Amino acid sequence: MKTQKFQIPEWAYEFHGHKCPFMPIGYRMGTIALQKLGVERCKDHELHVLSEMGVGHPQGCMQDGIMSATSATFGKGMMEKLHYGKVAATFWYPGKGGVRVFLKNEFQDKLAPHEFFKYRKKGIEPSEIPAEVSDDIIDIVLNATDDELFTVTMLPGFVYTPVKGSFAKAKCEVCGEYVFERYLRVKEGKKVCIACSGQEPAEHVFYHPISENK
């Protein structure tokens, strides 16, 4: 059974900056996650997204689609990267459990020979690719069924503990700029920011998702 062509608001393309297939794929991932969890677009700080994307590879654009569909944004601290290098994400909503959405290999294989990627592999940026090529590959995404696109795994026992927030801040006693307390260091008895401390500015933040189901 074919779905009707999926609709994505124009502003999501404006936010993202160009037309490519992976922003729409992410938009659909976010949409199906909301449906499966039985929740709406998240105005504040409800839905957490653990994206399995990493660095140094394409297709991360799907994360902009997820944010646009759900408002579980990077800015609000609702999206983290797990650095697994997969086109997948786990969505966790307090009290509702989690759901993992993975873009099927078969759909990745279906898209791979498209002319769009011939341009990309030559180093041509998405905004420079002829519109009929981009529109065609996006239509393939928008016309696919959820089942053609995704493996969806419900994770009712998924546990996630977001970092606890604090409003406490103080001025760095060297440069004078306000710093949130978690990031103050001490140097020669003074409370200083990481830049003024000379310490390695390399906090390692990683949230281990824990699930009874995995």
Place this chain on the structure above:
Amino acid sequence: MKTQKFQIPEWAYEFHGHKCPFMPIGYRMGTIALQKLGVERCKDHELHVLSEMGVGHPQGCMQDGIMSATSATFGKGMMEKLHYGKVAATFWYPGKGGVRVFLKNEFQDKLAPHEFFKYRKKGIEPSEIPAEVSDDIIDIVLNATDDELFTVTMLPGFVYTPVKGSFAKAKCEVCGEYVFERYLRVKEGKKVCIACSGQEPAEHVFYHPISENK
């Protein structure tokens, strides 16, 4: 000299999910950075943003504003967090150098007593705060001059080397899911994903910005 009231597109609020002062502050940060670098909204992969935000503190919403103003998005890999805990970001455009934009302490102090934050400190989410309160604090942001808001530091010698990308991927020989090559590990002679490897899924990715000016 007062500027005219700054304009932010409605979709930026829809993307972000709620009305708060820090998304508009970020939108203005992104806008001034584009102006100072002499560039337009970035359709593809030009502008890199190194946000000084961390975790476990408020005001990260400014990052959604920066992304909305510049299209230098998290999804496209154009925004990283430095974990300094400051309301600041450095913007780098190849061939144009960098610029750091910091929200002045004085403006932070000006906003701090506003009723909006009384609600926030009681744990009331932004979407639940009365619209006249949110609109009022946003108007303070939109009516401020650039000079009231920001310390802007041009960094003509700023050097940044983004990670090199690759399209190479393969199927994990245990779970069968596609994985980008950077994230394949080896276990018992098989190429496997991090989840199937049992290894710590904790790649530490941090880009050291280097500047002649700092």
